[in-house]
Amino acid sequence: MGSRVEILNDGGYRSDGRRQFELRDITINLAQQGQADGSAVITHGLTQVLVSVFGPREAKMRSQTIHDRANINVEVNVAAFSTGERRKRSRGDKRILEIGSTIKSTFEPVVQTTLYPRSQIDVYITVLQQDGGLLQACINGTTLALTNAGIPMADFVCAVTGGVHSTSALLDLTTLEENDVPHVTVAMMPKTGKVALVTMETRLHVERFEEIFRLAGEAGKVLHKEMKKAVMGRTSTLVNAMGSRGSGVDRDGDEQMNEL
């Protein structure tokens, strides 16, 4: 072995000290960002993505309007400082365009676009830091930003990456693991258990696939719990702030009194 980093050591720990099925720490920030109708910053470990949603609004290009439903427009922008070595990627980069179109086709059946004919929903994704699981972070962030913008959706979409190291399955891979291990990204809808997206860029043994797929589905449900909690927290604070002319803020006042 020598200097090579072990993906999974004898004790069953991964390179960053996680167990096989442990997900990285996530943080969700649903605060207002500028003029966006809805926005979310989601962090999976060291991967951080900012998603801003504008719309539904009048389509800027007439050619893009669809007469019976809204058009979802996804633009992904990878910050030059997001990776280890500084690299400026052009907007026309094929890999980035592909992520954008994958996200678009994932959300088209979930968002109730038929309610907004001739409109456009713009999703702007900015990748601030990457450490593996880029697509998963983008999808989870987009779900949260769309919810935050009050855009009707059938369900959450929760995405997780899974991989296989020899015979043992791993979840939520870092860049280091993604480079070494065949991996698959699964996006699922927790209410029905339906799968919104399965994508794989490497070769994976067919006998391993089922296990990974099932695990990723379960991990999606765990993520859903966290995302739901964040959304409910945000909603209830806003509702309380609106109805606070009496109860909500008074409570804060009481706390201050106690401190004094």
Added chain:
Amino acid sequence: MISFSSFPATREYAEFSGPHHPYDPSDDVEMEIDEDYLDTNGSKLTYPGESLTSSQAYMRGHGTYVDNEEVIASVAGTIERVNKLVTVRAIRSRYNPEVGDLVVGRITEVQPRRWKVDANSRQDAVLMLSSVNLPGGVQRRKLESDELQMRNFFEEGDLLVAEVQAFFADGAMSLHTRSLRYGKLRNGQLVTVPPILVRRLKSHFIALPCGVDLILGLNGYIWVSKHVKEAEQEGEEGFDAEGVYSNINDNIDEITRTAISRVTNIVRILASHFIPLTDTLLIEAYDWTVDQEGGAKDLLSEDLSDALVTSLAFRV
């Protein structure tokens, strides 16, 4: 068992703007208890994909859909129930127009016999040439010559106040400015707030005692301007024929300018704390800020704006 790798929790984030961490994966039991998410007002909150009731007993309204004979929420917000109709009102969304609403908008396009107006809705609103007043209040059919000089009435970028007249088949709204109170806006400044914060009031034209007029558009666009005297506004024969579509601001003295920026900043602060706007609240807030030291721009500092919000909470 799938869980999160746990790092030591840094600090408790109580504010809604703060990020959310999964602390302890074993809090499943606690989750069950606050599953109902009842807030202090007792209204129930939803998230997309939460099933509400069976579709046999209830009818689905806005913000819900039916799947497998179940009514399911499609937005995050509060549930409202009227008899058998279940609706979910999204906490933040674009403006949903209703006929008779007062809106403030900006012209985006001039088209044959119509203007396109951005009114913070899901599509641009339409203002037909036939639903504006001619300068001087002349009552007649619009002629071809009027069509040719549409840019003399409204140009791209002009702001206007109008009323929602009707809807088109695709849900786009049609506006009208056939009242002397409606029309082009000048002598002031625009502020944008989430539309849910503007409640339906008796009047959306508010004259504050500090010499500032406010127009609370239900679409969340708020126009803050210099006070116009009633007599100037209402005059029949004497009313300025050109004034209605004028692009030139009146002279605004220093004191009024300060008052306007003070009011705009108050509106911004209230909006950032998600507090619904009413005339009494704005007057109170203005009185409070006048007593404070510092100019209008100092209001935007975090300390002062928090102090403002706290003082308002205690007064009501």
